[in-house]
Amino acid sequence: MKLRFSKMHGLGNDFVVIDAIRQQVDLTPQQVRFLADRHFGVGCDQLLVVERAQRPDVDFRYRIFNADGGEVEQCGNGARCFVRFVIEQGLTDKQEIRVETKSGVITLSAQDDGQVTVNMGVPVFEPARIPFQSDSDAFVQPLDVAGTPVAITAVSMGNPHAVQVVADADAAPVGVQGPLIESHPRFPARVNAGFMQVVDPHHIRLRVYERGAGETLACGTGACAAVVAGIVRNLLESPVRVSTRGGELNIAWAGEGAPVFITGPAVTVFEADIHLE
Numbered sequence: 001m002k003l004r005f006s007k008m009h010g011l012g013n014d015f016v017v018i019d020a021i022r023q024q025v026d027l028t029p030q031q032v033r034f035l036a037d038r039h040f041g042v043g044c045d046q047l048l049v050v051e052r053a054q055r056p057d058v059d060f061r062y063r064i065f066n067a068d069g070g071e072v073e074q075c076g077n078g079a080r081c082f083v084r085f086v087i088e089q090g091l092t093d094k095q096e097i098r099v100e101t102k103s104g105v106i107t108l109s110a111q112d113d114g115q116v117t118v119n120m121g122v123p124v125f126e127p128a129r130i131p132f133q134s135d136s137d138a139f140v141q142p143l144d145v146a147g148t149p150v151a152i153t154a155v156s157m158g159n160p161h162a163v164q165v166v167a168d169a170d171a172a173p174v175g176v177q178g179p180l181i182e183s184h185p186r187f188p189a190r191v192n193a194g195f196m197q198v199v200d201p202h203h204i205r206l207r208v209y210e211r212g213a214g215e216t217l218a219c220g221t222g223a224c225a226a227v228v229a230g231i232v233r234n235l236l237e238s239p240v241r242v243s244t245r246g247g248e249l250n251i252a253w254a255g256e257g258a259p260v261f262i263t264g265p266a267v268t269v270f271e272a273d274i275h276l277e
């Protein structure tokens, strides 16, 4: 089967993006892993599949797959690339787009300066809905990471995040603790592990060990999760500039019950065809 795809990125969090409207696409987890493989395939952190809307009140549906082949609920950098893709591919001429994801409908708007803003929805702190096994709904909770006590904020941005505050993002134990937190038994759906350094109330530095992809150069939902965690912990004030290894995102959140807005770039690198077994 011949598959047309675009290679895109948002701050170096990279994607293979596939139009499943004009071509027949039904990928197996093995094919997703092959496309994501940086040595034997194309290479990406996540694969995005753009589909026709399944309901009248949205413009599209899009699906997100981690490099390990698992389908997930939400992706902040992917959402911005999705917008750039449907506009560049002539699939819409709208500047404001509503799209259905596995975790619900989000609204996205492309700006003239090349930036894209996404309304990522309302963050969820209720442990059962993250899902996080805990009897407490406190914003800061202890987590035993292979014998090391860590204080986390567990939050869902549609997908699950565990955010901890560190003194220095560069020195944070991302490679050691990241995989342990990702598969911690108290997160039954696994989790994205964020390491946030507070620079000042409007600026953080952030690294994220992503579920199903490992450490990425940037994580959009991770940036949203870190900022809301910092705000509920009275460490941050909206808006917040988030410095990742791939560049900068801007996050705005008016507080509990309000949606989180993420603004950042979305870039197309190239388009190509690949033959799949």
Ligand SMILES: N[C@@H](CCC[C@H](N)C(=O)O)C(=O)O
Residues within 6 Å of the ligand: 013, 045, 046, 066, 072, 073, 074, 075, 076, 077, 078, 159, 160, 192, 210, 211, 212, 213, 216, 218, 219, 220, 221, 222
């Ligand atoms: N890179 C993403 C998040 C992708 C999904 C995540 N790894 C998960 O499993 O939830 C982003 O920019 O948000």
